Amino acid sequence: MFESIFMGFSEVFKIEAFTGLCLGVLLGLIVGATPGLNDTITMAVLIPITFGMDPQVALLVLVGIYSTACYGGSIPAILINIPGTASSILTSLDGYPMASRGEGSLAVGIATASSVFGGLSSSLVLMFFAPFLAQQALRFGPPEYFSLAVLGMATVVGLSSKSVLKNIIAGVLALLIATIGVSQQLGIPRFCFGSYYLLDGIPLVPALIGFFGINAILEDSEKLGKIISGPVPVLPKIGKFRELILNKKMVKRLLPTWISSATIGNIIGVIPGAGMIMAVYMAYGEAVRRNPKEKFGTGVPEGIAAPETADNSVVASSMVPLLSLGVPGNGTSALFIGALMIQGMRPGPLLFRDHADIAYLIICGFFVANLLMGPLGLLLGRSLAAILTKIPRRILNGVIVGICVTSCYAINNSIEDLWVMLAFGVLCYGLKKFDIPHSPVLLGIILGPMMENAFMQSMNISQGSPLIFLDRPLSLILLILGVILAIVPIFTLRKKKYVAKVD
């Protein structure tokens, strides 16, 4: 194994291959930082182009994009409160407030260090534990997937400290929205009201663009509209390069969060279909639980560290089932199947036997890409901040509206997607006005279909008996964890209110 790893690194550091990797890393950062674009779209467009390229270079470009896109999304999340990717949604909750009070450098530094930590941890998992973990992932059946979805939804309970009830309402509302479309069990349309467009359900990416892009514009426009005269608040500034490097005290403080979030991200990443978003929310929920004295949502370092570590931990670990068994960990890693097949290879156990050099090239590529992400990410953060602070705020908002509508239309060439974008933008704006958190809505929309399908399949297997969720040990453990995650924030909030009352 060590010989193969050494061989992989030597292949990565060949000039052409390394150049391809650097290009991929830069492209991933830029794509991730642009609201509306993401790694999946970019990779899907590039795969046919890679047909004419050297396989090593082609695969490393894709590895570079996949490794860094989710981190790239954190930069605009911190600077302008618009997550570049869905996985950066929770980063903006604490990143933007931290940047707004003049600690933009610290926020970007935390995001970068956390992403590098998460990415490196998942690269090491992929490098040394791929076959073993892939076998464990196969033990997940429908009951385990349902319990995992319940665990994921349980994290919304403690997301915002203002009102647990409103957190739960937001999550349940989203599960309801997720039922729009064709029923997977019977194939009949639900809540489509005669519309062909809604048969596939609410499209996720336009909803996300509306949720974050349009909503952020509406909120910012509201603030700008109140400024009749006088200077408009400028965007957070990023200081010199050395200010972006974390000191020992901050590293020591964040290390437990990094470790727990990386563990969660790696476990979720290995499970096919679980998804990055679930890992991000679970890591954030765990950080909230472990730091009850901190006011998350006001610029807490752990609030940036947890989601950034978790999302990057999913990246390489999602390749574990793909490379070992040929089963993709998520939608983006599935694109590697196409990339390998175009080059005449198939992912799975035979890849290690017949094309071991390619398999270890990919594995080592992830490791090196995460090392490159640190310095290149910090440079991008500084450059982007420098550009954004020079643009008048009102003009910036107009430009962002243009980017949002264009990238929304570009997904499916559909006008209806623009209506979905607008509707979700207004919905998110409205929810925030009534103090209902919007972040649980995203998780509910993503987990809803998985939850329903897994539940119905489990009922089929057990012939209607709900005890199946308790009979299987893995499912039972996940449900217990879900109950703990749901109950602890309720008790913590009640205790805080009681203490406040007594004082």
Place this chain on the structure above:
Amino acid sequence: MLNWKIDFYVGLTFLLISMTVFAIALTYPRLAAMFPAVISLTLSGLSLLLMISAIRRKNNTAPDSRIDHNISIVSKIVIGIVVYILIIKWIGYILSTFLLIAYTVMALGYPKIKQLLIVSGITTIILFLIFEYLVKTPLPEMGIVELFNR
């Protein structure tokens, strides 16, 4: 915390939505109706809890806050996007996006007209080039011209 009446009406709205969804779900076959029915009943219960907690705050002496909003500017932005969606297929991507960006910046009160027109134009062209040629996504052409060409 928001005024208790706002939370009460929010709860009532969600209750009505969930009851409507439940009623519609009952018209579907059992398997298809199960999940939405359970979720909508759960939402109804939570909405009732919200309404009850709002009523319990009625006699609370702590001051409640009102919703802070500037509906005029938000409406302008939303109307701009609505009009954009309606006209994009007729006048094409370039012109409609240019108008949307320029309108949005103007609606926000940016005083320098010449500057905002230049920025809107440059942004539109850059976006067009990136998506049409780099990402290879066809963007709407001027539909009204095609009508005349027939």
